[in-house]
Amino acid sequence: MSKQFTIQQISQITGLTAHTLRYYEKIGLLDGVARNESGYRKYRESDLLWIDFLIRLRETRMPISEMKQFSDLRSQGKATIKERRTLLERHQNKVTKQIADLKENLLKIEHKIAHYKALEEEDI
C-alpha cells in the first residue's frame, strides 16, 4: 500500500500553498484527488509526481491554459500519448529558445558590469 499525504504535507514537499493546490485542482490541473470519509483530500504518490511535473512546466513558463490542455489529454488515457508528446516537444523548443535568449541577455548584462568596472577604475 502506497503512502498518502495531506494537503499540508504536499504543500511542504512541493512549495505550493494549500490554496494553490486547491486552485490547481479547481481549474482542472489535478484530476481525481482522492478523499477520506470526511471529505479531506488524500494525495497519492502519483499525484505528487504529477504536481512536480506541473511545477516544472510552470517554471519553464508554460501558461496555465496549456498546462490544462496537457492535463486534459492525460486524463483521456493512453490514446492521447502522441498528442501529449507533440505538445511537450513544442514546449521543449520554447524552453531551448528561452535558454539561448537568457544566455544572450546575460552576456549583455556582463558587458555592462564590465563597463561599470572600467568606469570605477578611471575614477581612482
Next chain:
Amino acid sequence: MSKQFTIQQISQITGLTAHTLRYYEKIGLLDGVARNESGYRKYRESDLLWIDFLIRLRETRMPISEMKQFSDLRSQGKATIKERRTLLERHQNKVTKQIADLKENLLKIEHKIAHYKALEEEDI
C-alpha cells in the same frame, strides 16, 4: 547631429507598443525624453539604447520595481555607478540560476518525451 525617432519608430524598432513606451516613461523608467514644439516625443539614439537594455532586464525577469531602482540610480549620475554594478551583479546571479534551472527542467521534459516515445513504440 544624431538621429531622432518618433514613438512609432521606436515602437517598430523595439517591439514595444507606443502605449508601453508611454507607460514606461510615466513610471520613471525613461527619464527626460525630449519633445518637439508641439509636445510630441522625440527619442534619441541614447534613449533607444537604454530601452533595449530595459528590455533585456525584463526578458531576464527583473521586476519593474527593480528596473525603476536601476533607472533612478542612473539618472543620479556617475556617483551611483558602483551601486548600479552591485545591483546588476545580483541580477546576473539570478539569471545564471535561471539558466541552470531551465536546463534541469528541460532535461525532465526531454525524459518525459522519451518516455512517451517508448510507449508509442510498444503500441505498434
Next chain:
DNA sequence: CATTGCTTTAGAGTGCGCTCGAACGTGTAG
C-alpha cells in the same frame, strides 16, 4: 467536552504589467 487547529467550499480580492478608451491637439494630402 471544550479548545485549538486543521479541513472544506464558494467567491471576492490582489499585484503585476501592461492595454485600452475618451477627449482632444497636430500634420499632411488632396
Next chain:
DNA sequence: CTACACGTTCGAGCGCACTCTAAAGCAATG
C-alpha cells in the same frame, strides 16, 4: 478647407496566476 492619420494625457480596464476571507465541519489534546 477637409479629411484622416498620428500624437497627447489621464484614468479605467484587463488577463494572468494566484491569494485570501468567511463560514462551516472535523480531528487531536488535556
